[in-house]
Amino acid sequence: MPFQVVALSEQEFAGLFSMDDRALRERGAKRYIADRTPGFPCRVSLEDASPGDVVILAPFVHQPADSPYKASGPIFVRNRARRASPGIGDVPELLRSRLLSVRAYDDASLMREADVVDGRELEAVVERMFGDSGNSYLHVHFARPGCYACRIDRA
Numbered sequence: 772m773p774f775q776v777v778a779l780s781e782q783e784f785a786g787l788f789s790m791d792d793r794a795l796r797e798r799g800a801k802r803y804i805a806d807r808t809p810g811f812p813c814r815v816s817l818e819d820a821s822p823g824d825v826v827i828l829a830p831f832v833h834q835p836a837d838s839p840y841k842a843s844g845p846i847f848v849r850n851r852a853r854r855a856s857p858g859i860g861d862v863p864e865l866l867r868s869r870l871l872s873v874r875a876y877d878d879a880s881l882m883r884e885a886d887v888v889d890g891r892e893l894e895a896v897v898e899r900m901f902g903d904s905g906n907s908y909l910h911v912h913f914a915r916p917g918c919y920a921c922r923i924d925r926a
Contacts, residue, residue, distance in 0.1 A: 772901040773926035774909075776863060778855040779814045779831075784848045787827045800829035803847075809868060812913065814846045817855035817863040817921060825850040833910065833919035836880030844919050859926045866890045866921070870914040873897070873923075875906035887914050901925055 787800060795802055803826050805811040811820035820826050826847045834842040857863055867890040874885045883906055888896045893911075900906050909923040 772898055773859050774897050774901060775859055775924050775926040776817070776855075776857045776861065776866070776911075777922040777924055778817045778857075779846075779848075779921075781815045781848075781852055781854050784815065784827065784829065787829060787848070788825070788850050795827065795829075798829065800827055802827055809865075811847045811849070812865050812869075812920070813849040813852050814919070814921065815848050815852040815854055817857070817865045818849075818852075819865060820847065820849045831919065833922075834876075834880065838880040840876070840880055840882050842919075844917070846919060860894070862890070862893050866893060866911065869920075871920070872912040872914040872917070873900065874910045874912070875900040875903070876908055876910065877905050878907045897923055 805820035805822050805824045809819040811826045826849050828845055828847055830843055831846045832843040834840050869890050871890050872887050873896050875883045877883050886896050911920040913920050
């Protein structure tokens with residue numbers, strides 16, 4: 772079943788990089804300089820930041836729907852990142868190199884199933900979950916820290 776990995780838009784975060792540290796703190800965010808890779812996965816570019824890159828760790832509402840699963844969590848965004856646009860069925864290396872939690876939601880944004888998978892085997896879980904017509908979209912999280920990574924839609 773064709774699928775599309777969806778990154779976050781850079782416009783949502785552009786203003787953060789012009790804020791001073793105090794203003795970031797007031798928003799619950801923090802500036803970092805990446806000192807290793809992997810370790811600072813950008814949700815806009817769907818790439819790991821390189822050492823020396825400026826990144827912002829910020830809270831993000833990844834499940835905004837009015838349901839019991841409404842949720843937010845911390846995400847990293849790189850300065851000057853451009854929104855990734857993987858091709859249909861393409862899985863970015865950022866996902867391939869990590870243990871992932873995949874959660875399937877219906878049209879009412881209620882979770883219907885979840886699984887944990889090695890990123891190298893993501894397609895099989897996506898195929899299985901989208902094989903159920905009641906599953907409308909998927910959220911991918913990095914399983915160990917539990918942070919939101921991206922959304923996957925049917926293509």
